[in-house]
Amino acid sequence: MGVRSILSKPIAAYIVAQQKKWIARSAEIQAEWREKLISQAQNTTFGKDHYFKDIHSYEDFKHAIPVRDYEDLKPYINQILAGKENVLWKGKPLYFAKTSGTTSGTKYIPISQDSIHNHIDSARNALLNYINESGKAKFLDNKLIFLSGSPEMHENAGIKTGRLSGISTHHVPAYLQSNRLPSYETNCIEDWETKLEKIIDETINQPMSLISGIPPWVQMYFDRIQARTGKKIKDVFPSFDLFVYGGVNFEPYRAKLYESIGKKIDSIEFFPASEGFFAYQDSQYEEGMLLLLNTGIFYEFIPAEEFFNENPTRLSIEQVELGKNYALIINNNAGLWGYSIGDTVKFVSLNPYRVIVSGRIKHFISAFGEHVIGEEVEKAMKYACQRQPEVEIVEFTVAPMVAPNEGLPYHEWLIEFAVPPKDMELFNNDLDQKMTELNVYYDDLIVGSILKKLVITPLQKNAFIDYMRSQGKLGGQNKVPRLSNDRKIAEALAKK
Known part of the structure; x- marks a missing residue:
């Protein structure tokens, strides 16, 4: 040594x-x-x-x-x-x-x-x-x-x-x-x-x-x-x-x-x-x-569902609960006061206080009131990949398709596979099943025939790299948003 x-x-x-x-x-x-x-x-x-x-x-x-x-x-x-x-x-x-x-x-x-x-x-x-x-x-x-x-x-x-x-x-x-x-x-x-x-x-x-x-x-x-x-x-x-x-x-x-x-x-x-x-x-x-x-840093936590309210609840560390999504607010010794960093966290332990990052407060899909968040789509992807362990994902993002040429609206999953699933239909069904389990509002929309099941759009090799290059955000600390409530990213990827 x-x-x-x-x-x-x-x-x-x-x-x-x-x-x-x-x-x-x-x-x-x-x-x-x-x-x-x-x-x-x-x-x-x-x-x-x-x-x-x-x-x-x-x-x-x-x-x-x-x-x-x-x-x-x-x-x-x-x-x-x-x-x-x-x-x-x-x-x-x-x-x-x-x-x-x-x-x-x-x-x-x-x-x-x-x-x-x-x-x-x-x-x-x-x-x-x-x-x-x-x-x-x-x-x-x-x-x-x-x-x-x-x-x-x-x-x-x-x-x-x-x-x-x-x-x-x-x-x-x-x-x-x-x-x-x-x-x-x-x-x-x-x-x-x-x-x-x-x-x-x-x-x-x-x-x-x-x-x-x-x-x-x-x-x-x-x-x-x-x-x-x-x-x-x-x-x-x-x-x-x-x-x-x-x-x-x-x-x-x-x-x-x-x-x-x-x-x-x-x-x-x-x-x-x-x-x-x-x-x-x-x-x-x-x-x-x-x-x-x-x-x-002095931390505060706002229940994610209240974040956009006029007077949301603000909690200090001893008031948080396990398993709830909170918008993270910081006050620090550089002069950031009541500052929302944009991330949501979920506590998985209270002794000591341990968190996972569950998503971005402004990155969600709620075109029909479903409010799907990053944590949910990533859990669904993990589940589907576990069901077909040969699958390797390069990158993916999710966007709503509000006005398709025919049929009901749906959530489009744009995925670049390194190794695609052997059974794409099963993979699609597994994603959708997990999403209905994770998000009751999404399930209601499917059951009520407001949305149809999600649709996977496989992308060609380097689709996300090419997209990030076109945005001047290749490498470094840049990240592709996991999901968005509009189709700007989806449409840019579709052109690649």
Whole structure:
């Protein structure tokens, strides 16, 4: 064993011991963070506008701070971009994480000197949890790759601005810099396909032990390696034994990824966003990810079915229940207040608080009042794939067909298969059956002859890659929406 792997074990034991302490005080820790955040931001522009000095309880907090999205917060962001200090948080942001929104155009998410630790330490601690539980640390002695966006940054109002994955690159601990790939120069390449070929050049002969990235883009990396070598990934990288991922549900990609690798390996799921690092998989044996309650974020939860109400219920951590979908709202030490990140979560454990990401609050199909969500279509896909285990999915998305040329409306499932089902009709029926079990409104529409059974449209090879390329969103942290309430994506895919 190398020095890194030897030293990591006592550090991992210490971090996990500290983690257990705050887990035992989860509700208290969250109340303390709420009070600390309000206290430190009292004299900011936002704090004065919202009478932070008069907040003495959670009820006061909810009354003073409305739930908002980026558009609502944008006037304050614009003040920071104009050079003003002490707007949302004390001083000026350390960084702006630049991201693209569907309605807001380019978004500039503040990251402060205080909040950067949430992003960096959480990723580190996820690996240390794995080391502590499994005893496996040898991967630290070999090469590690993080498929991410460019680390290049520019300045806005004197504030360094770039993609979150690129910002994080600048904070990789020194002890990992020497075995991290790709090189800085390669990571700066903007065109994803050119970058991917260079990454392969730099990694193909290296002892890769950890590979990290969003599953569809990691799959593309594997496909290109296999095209070059004709080998399974385990034969190209014999030391590869840990996959780290986030951003999407792994299940639809699992079969094809493991088939490409040629063996089953351990994996760790992250729940990061530009707005914060919210959870990570702390155990290989327990479902869900540990919600990080002691990293500068005060969390709130709105029952998903109430989110679009005028006065939705807002809950703190001790008020949540198992098995319910909640819109995730954050307040953090970078100055995001009552901020809806757009994701929904479901608690699978309350001691400790562990969550799964169940979907996007704005990504649903409700053309007929059915309100189908991402979690439901992914569960249905998992079920159908389990029934025909030879099936491998590259990618899929679902859209309503409201006005077909003939017959009843339906939900169209646009699927790119790596290996199609032997019996497509059975696969179609399994998807539809599971959907009727998961969503009573969808079932009612089928039974009431408002909708007919879902329709599968198989897509040609690289349909989703071509679509993402056409949108300028190939690679990096970009993801295809799992479902949408219109046909923009469906129609674009149909043209490919």
